[in-house]
Amino acid sequence: MTHIIQFRRSRENIVYESPQLNPSGNAFMPTTAFVPLIQHKGTPARAVVSPGETVREGQLIARGTGPDSANVHSPIPGIIREFRRIPLPDGTMGEAACIELAGSFSLSGRREERNAWKNIGPSEILRIMDDRGTVNTFGETVPLAPQLRAASKAVRPAVVLRLFDRDPTCGLDEGLARNMTREVLEGTAIIARAISAETVCLINVGKKWRLPDGMDTESIFGKTTVVETWNSGKYPSGNEAQISSQVTARCPELLNRETIYIDPPTAISAYDSIVRNQPALYRYVLILGPAVGKPAFLKVKIGTPIGDLIEECGGVKAAPARIIVNGLLTGTAIYDLDTPVTKYTKSFHLMDRESCPDFEVQDCIHCGRCLQVCPVRIDPMRTVTAIRKERISAGIGESIGKCQGCGCCAIVCPSRIPLHHIIGAASMRNGGNRK
């Protein structure tokens, strides 16, 4: 299926091929799971088990060390073989527990619990989420409970659920919203309850979201006001800054209110932790791309190496060039087939050399295309030039702060300069955080 993404500014189009997939079941259990002690932005959790120790499925293996650190659980039963540094899907390196599959499953294949979440108080929900290591993958992956705890202290906070992907080539969020609607909505309602939100906003792309037959928001959200809105679908639409402006345009009363932004995987994690009483042990993952044998939408245990997933999807059918995690526009290229699925992972694209050729970064030719497509109207090349020369004036600083990291500038750059990454690195050095 051919998809066309139009840029928010300029008439430039991105054209890409991607099948529309529905969840096709559980992926095979990994014989060895590589479970990183850090699966989000922040500080790694501290291991509470040692090599040689036997762990149960869902057992805590590393405890969060602060508000920027989430608990980590064993996705499979087995024996901890070692802790070693491995490449992570976000492109960094991190310590991981290598768990060899052994013993019986205590959660998988058993009858799922179904707790009545409406009877659980907000503080208890927050405690359970903290305990289960739930993370928010809306923007940068961060532990959810501390975020919610901060929001719950504000006056009349709100929750915004994005029903589409920040990177449209990823497709997972849209797929989950379409196929796992009840879990996504109930998960959102749980999060809303955790912070006593007055308003929940559901934002879709292109058109008003249609609930499946027999489902209504009132039975799920109760007295909470539910606002449904949608945007044009032009890229970028899914980052916090864009969604915030769209939501406040639709509901001006939400302006300056504390808002929690979530995506469908976060809502499903919240649902699992409260309703199913399960820690974060799996992720829904899309395996796509022209080089993959058979694209699939799988429920994958955290720690499963990407190599195992590729094998399960029929291997590679063309000379592979890149493995890209979480979308072709803003994702990360990885090089190691042992890179595991983590809470951060949404999709893997296996690209061949034809669709994703190698290229060299060249000198800027002054074409001005980056300037013409930037959705926040900064001048990416001048900003990058100033960063390289270390001449950061107030104006440049403002530009760095405004950059949303959407990559429009780099997508159109004929010199292949990673403009948004350079601006992003400067933003990080300045202690900034992209919206």
Place this chain on the structure above:
Amino acid sequence: MKKTGWIVSPSPFILTRPTVTKMSFITLASLVPQIGLMALDGDYGALLNVLCAIVGSIAAELTIGIPARKPIAKDLTVYLTGVLIGMFLPCGFNPALAGIVAFVGVLFGKTLFGGKGSFWVHPVAIAICVGYISQAAAFPTTLVTADGLKAVGDAFGALKLDRFSQLTQDQTVTGTLNSGLLGSLGIRLPEGYITLLWNSPSPIPAFRYNIFTLISSIVLLSMEIIDWIIPFFFIATYGVCVWFLSLFPFTAAFTGGNILFALLTSGTLFAAFYVLPEYSTSPRTRLGKAITGIVGGAAAFMNCGPGGSPVGVMFAVLIVNLINPLIEHFENRTHTISGEQA
């Protein structure tokens, strides 16, 4: 890091534009038919000029590139600049001088200003203007004279009166077109334009094969190798000026200038698609590019008048390039770094 066959590079992994190398390659490839025709026509003098200009261009890049350890061989723009300089020089031009003017043009126009993307005066314009000053006698004279214009009241008519030799097939092709496609539209094409389009009798190769320039321009524009704004406004402004003002000094008529003749005889088309859209010497916003095109068209009219000028368009490019930093200055102020609206 493990050694694997996987490529690791930063996002994005979908790109909408061809690379700079591919752009230069396509531009160079689009000139191959014209160079082939030069060879078929037996214009070895012009081919030698092209070759010498390429050598001059490489030498200029190496002068700066070797101390700075910059790889030159892979940069196709070096060869492209040489080809363009060679094509704007008349076939009777001294080949050694062609190499020298290319060296001077590239060194002073491009390399000393930081090379690709940083220079603001087109090296081709500098080289041709220096070449004209150095060996003006090699360049043809203006095709139409004031007396001829006064006598006939039309630039092309004046040329026909003088020394214009049509292709033998011109009459046949014009007749076929007039009785077929153009006839059904109620248009009648006078004889001679097919010659101007296919193989204009000019000693300057860039002025000759206008039909190939037009075909190449379609390729370059459709593949978005060049931006359409500058050529469009340049040609439109020049055409409007020619239509309204070109005959006024000679016949006091305010309209009726021959746009087609003006476009096909001064290298205007070639300059519009191969020289003016050079990104380095152009502003970056659409408005800036439109202003450049308009100023360029007006400057071309000031230099070339009703057409037939041997170097007028290159001096027009030089004028525009000198004005462009001013346009960019205002462009940067209006499209401020802090993100104000453009």
